[in-house]
Amino acid sequence: MMAFEQIPKKDWYGILGADPSASVSDLKQKYQKLVLMYHPDKQSADVPAGTMEECIQKFIEIDQAWKILGNEETKKEYDLQRHEDDLRNMGPVDAQVYLEEMCWNEGGGLAVGTVLLIEEDKYNIYSSLLFKYFLAEGVINGHTLLVASAKEDPADILQELPAPLLDDNCKKDFDEDVGNHKTPESNIKMKIAWRYQLLPKMEPGPVSSSRFGHYYDLSKxxxxxxxxxxxWHGFFFPEKLSPTLNIEPCSLTHGYIKLLQFIQNVIYEEGFDGSNPQKKQKNILRIGIQNLGSPLWGDDICCTENCDNSHSLTKFLYVLRGLLRTSLSACIITMPTHLIQNKAIIARVTNLSDTVVGLESFIGSERETNPLYKDYHGLIHIRQIPRLNNLIYDVSDVKDLAFKLKRKLFTIERLHLPPDLSDTVSRSSKQIPAASSRLLGQECGVMAGGRKHLDF
Structure with missing residues (x-):
């Protein structure tokens, strides 16, 4: 069998004239029909030589397509490769769709039983939007929500969830929002580096929500x-504090203990425990924890480097992952990692999470006024991606990502800087000092034929 890495990248489904969702039996029928049509032995002797060569080439492509799509293992690898290529060439997409696409495995979405950690931006503006995207997606899909916070009342957080965009008006609103932020330079045909015109266009285009994910209108x-x-279930830490607090010797803070007990009770009582199947139709529990590790949770890791509860947060995440791995639930956590004094704690928190995404806002930084980043509001750093049932994790080629907050949408794009159209030459040999010129003439006189300047 031909190795998958050696197969050229082609649209093998298109060669067979089949849809990517077609079954193997349907692919086999199309293959057999095309083989009979383009087989060299079935061609007439009166066929011109050029046409015969085309038929042979088409027959070879059909045979290669069947070798790839007719085998379950190679078909699965090819489908995964097609999906990764789509992500590399993507234009702006909705934040929730991309975050769940980034953790894609067969079936799509965030894997059940995993933790998605979002490192908050400095002013906690954009991380809260991703947090609300995650909860809004749960409401639309009919999932049960568990919202925990020490800063805002969970009921108030739900009232601020963005409105969903339906398929019939999603395209209209998306095009309207993108059109208002489209730069005039995008309509100018390139005069320099014409080869860039052959590259995939970075045009925005939302996918249908019936395939995966939904779009949301931040203005509503x-x-x-x-x-x-x-x-939904809410956990507001200030309401859980009792006036007479009995402090017991424990490595976890009072807030973490209360939160773990609350999550455990919801998982067991609502039937999300994997060891005890749900009596009714199976559902997913979406857990959202806001500002974990901040002083509002009673943790002091953001206040001093040598804190008393240095292991409290890591032990909380360790126990939480144990609950998630044995339940039908997925968790998103926002954490102010830029405030944590001890960098060793950040490394431990990263290792205890499945997916880690960092948000870097341009507010108050030099990049805010940098013309190279004028179309963006911040960068997204992929710290870690899931490594489920594998010893190593896949390394994606798409690492440079940026985000922008528009009137209605919060979009994530692949970072691509505009071409340099300036008239000045970036490197000029005419400005080489006289001493350097004499040195180059002596050392490279034979190679450059006695010239004072190197001939590139």
Whole structure:
């Protein structure tokens, strides 16, 4: 069998005239039909030589396509490769769609039983949007929510969820929002580096939500009817504090203990425990924890480097992962890592998470006024991606990502800087000093034929 790495990148589904969702039996029928049509022995002797060569080439491509798509293992690898290529060439996409696409495995979405850690930006503006995207997606899909916070009341957080965009008006609103932020330079045909015109266009285009994910309008709030019909549990830490607090010797802070007990009770009582199958139709529990590790949770890792509860946060994450691995749940955590004094704690927190994404805002930094980043509001750093049932994790080629907050959408794009159209030459040999010129003439006189300047 031909190795998958040696197969040229082609649209093998298109060669067979099949849809990517077609079954193996359907692919086999199309293959057999095309083989009979383009087989060299089936061609007439009166066929011109050029046409015969085309038929032979087509027959070879059909045979290669069947070798790839007719085998379950190579077909799965090819489908994964197609999906990764789509992500590399993507234009702006909705934040929630991309975050769940980034953790894609067969079936798509965030893997059940995993933790997605978001490193908050300095002013906690954009990380809160991703947090609300995650919860809004749960409401639309009918999942049960568990919202935990020490800063805001979970009921108030749900009231601020963005409104979903339906398929019929998603395209219209998306095009309208992108058109308002489109730069005039994008309509100018390139005069320099014409080869860039052959590259895939970075044009935005939302995918249908029936395939995966949904789009949301940040300028509107989710209808109250959707929130009332959704099932959710709230944990507001200030309300859980008792006036007479009995401090017991424990390595976890009081807030972490209360939160773990609350999560455990919801998992067991609502039937999300994997060891005890749910009596009704299976559902997913979406857990959202806001500002974990901040002083509001009673943790002092953001206050001093040599804190008393240095292991409290890591032990909390260790126990939380144990609960998630044995339950039908997925968790998102936002954490102010830029405030944590001890960098060793950050490394431990990263190792205890499945997916780690960092947000770098341009607010208050030099990049805010840098013309190279004028179209963006910040960068996204992929610290870690899931490594499930594998010894190593896949390394994606798409590492340079940026985000922008528009009027209605929070989009994530592949970072691509504009071409340099200046008239000045970046490197000029005419400005070489006289001493350097004499030195180059002596050392490279034979190679350069006695010239004072190197001939490139």
């Amino acid at each position: 709030r989710m209808p109250q009817e959707l929130i009332e019909t959704s099932k």
